[in-house]
Amino acid sequence: MRVYFERSGGFGGMRLTAELDTDQLQAIYGATRVQRALSPEEALHLEKLIGSSSFFALLARTSSAARGADRFQYVITVENAGKRHSVQMTDEAAPAALGALTSSLRNALMGRQIVPNSGDTP
């Protein structure tokens, strides 16, 4: 399974990306495309998160009418078993099912372990 994650907007307005490959056990992150190995535990965790979010059934675009500024925008693209699906959303419109996924992927953006953040509410 390959997962591509992009985050833009926010107060800083930066665009950060991460690419994760659970077959090759590899993660690429950061502006200079730093590589690091993905542990089997992380790969399994990521596959579980994608599975439990019913990712391939999600709407391609989710936005909310909520006013506001400096919120993040996310793009998540997953390729698995010949299927490919891409989802785009702002963080306040993110479906509850994606809360754990987006916080794990946020760790990946900075090159950190994709571990569950205890106490996160979506």
Next chain:
Amino acid sequence: MAGCSMYYCSAVPSFLFENIERNGSEAQRARARDAMRLSQMQRGRRFMHAMVQRPFRVHPRVRWFEFVKARMAVAPECEKELRIYDAQHAQRLPGRLVRSEGDPATGDAAVDETYDGLGATFDLYLEEYGRCSLDDRGMPLIGTVHYGRSYDNAFFNGQQMVFGDGDEDDQNLPASERLWNRFTIAIDVMGHELTHGVVDRTAGLVYRGQSGALNESIADVFGSLVKQKKLGQEAADADWLIGEGLFTANVNGKALRSMKDPGSAYDDHVLGKDPQPSHMSEYVRTMQDNGGVHINSGIPNKAFFLAATSVGGFAWEGAGRIWYEALISPTLSPRATFRQFARETIMAARDLFGPNSAEQQAVSDAWDEVGVIVARAWLAA
């Protein structure tokens, strides 16, 4: 029945409002206050238009001072009301109330910094521009801190300000890997977020494309002015950086943005390079970030920096006044382009400081220099 003072005429004479203040019930007084605040804005604008028609016998700085005083004199007291909440690392808002207006410092750095920063922003708007809170009607200012986990952001949600802790709340992350400090550490972040509320309730600049970049720029402008006023800095002495102090020493960068030199604030192997342009010829067309609102804001940011340093003195008194007047102009539309906003600032400079004044020239030159050209014919009337 009309009552006229030196600066304005109102349909309801002010002694009627004073009687209600003295003798009315709580509900009657609240409604009278509301009515007075609403008419303040109209009064202020009529005053400004009246001033344009009169010969410029009075010094521009006195005219502005009298304007602010006139608005405040008729207004019932404007009371600051801050409320700081703790989200306790969850994402439900507003969270638990931890510090109300007048409460002593709590010892929680994020709480106390937010209290002071939102208070300083409130003070800037009231003292310099006669504006009573976000809505110009004294609404309470609500801030939530400790939002989420490792949340490297601050935002405004339409009703309140929200701040994350960056990497400060991650006990498992070694210091050598931390990239972000708490977002309340920089006072301009607070001024920026509160200003989004002001923009929402004035021009209502739509948060995408050029109008969105203007929205972002205005938030940076007044965020920076809060910082400069707190430090007592003249325009020439300010660093013109936005979000200085948010990065740890592990990031190759001094701040998130530079108004003086857009594109120079950071260049890091993980976080990337500051993407801001400083000229219209480098305008970034993109789908990310709502069409690059935090990116293209570099262009109007640079224009403000140029105007403020050209005018000299304290930026909040010169270019700041001009930008505020442009923001509240009834002819600034929610979908304004850079050019339309530039025109508003040039007209505001003319109204505040006189036609062909040094200030008007400074603003006009600033926009020329960043490649936003306003046709002279547009400035007629």
